[in-house]
Amino acid sequence: MDYTLPVDCDPLITEITSYWSSLSDDARLPDRTQLDPAQFPEHLPGVALMDVSHNPWRFRFRLLGEEIVLHHGSNLTGEWMDVAFPHFDKTKTKADMIETVETGQPVYRKGRPLMTYEKSFVEIERVMLPFRSGGESAEINFIYSKYFFYS
Numbered sequence: 001m002d003y004t005l006p007v008d009c010d011p012l013i014t015e016i017t018s019y020w021s022s023l024s025d026d027a028r029l030p031d032r033t034q035l036d037p038a039q040f041p042e043h044l045p046g047v048a049l050m051d052v053s054h055n056p057w058r059f060r061f062r063l064l065g066e067e068i069v070l071h072h073g074s075n076l077t078g079e080w081m082d083v084a085f086p087h088f089d090k091t092k093t094k095a096d097m098i099e100t101v102e103t104g105q106p107v108y109r110k111g112r113p114l115m116t117y118e119k120s121f122v123e124i125e126r127v128m129l130p131f132r133s134g135g136e137s138a139e140i141n142f143i144y145s146k147y148f149f150y151s
Contacts, residue, residue: 003106005127013127016043016144017106020129029104031132032140043144050081050141052101058082059097059141071113071147100128101138113147123148 003021005014019040023030037044045067051060059081069075072084082088096107110125126145130138 005106005108006110009108009110010125010146012043012046012146013108013125013144016040017127017129020106020142028136029130029132029138031134032142033134035131035142046145046147048143048145050097050143052097052139052141054101057094057098059094062140067147068145096128097141100130100141104130104138106130 003017005017020030023034032049043065045065047063047065048061048068049063051062052058053060061076061079061081061084064072064075064077076084081094085091088094092109096109099105100107107128108126111123113124124145124147126143129142129144131140131142133139
């Protein structure tokens with residue numbers, strides 16, 4: 001699956017998106033069982049895996065890398081996003097997560113963080129990548145986030 005990222009995006013975003021693309025056979029989304037963390041060890045601290053519930057749209061933290069836990073202020077594994085972040089339903093983050101699942105394509109964003117308690121940084125760059133989980137449609141959102149700190 002081909003997807004074009006902005007030319008100035010962080011190289012780690014490009015790497016993880018290329019890895020995702022390499023797992024697809026162009027007819028189907030990659031399955032989560034194809035994920036091999038040994039292929040992207042540098043990315044692991046910034047990875048979040050999100051379970052997708054389609055009706056209604058809800059997203060649950062399945063796995064969180066160390067950087068994600070640090071910036072959220074606690075390990076939210078097992079929590080629903082709309083419970084952990086009461087404002088979640090009104091954010092672009094939810095819309096991006098739905099778009100990733102519905103289109104089967106990556107969704108990229110760079111800008112001010114929307115879903116974190118940690119405010120010592122001013123910018124986040126992230127890509128959401130859809131994965132199947134044994135079925136035919138996207139059931140997992142793989143999110144890689146890169147945080148930029150300014151003093």
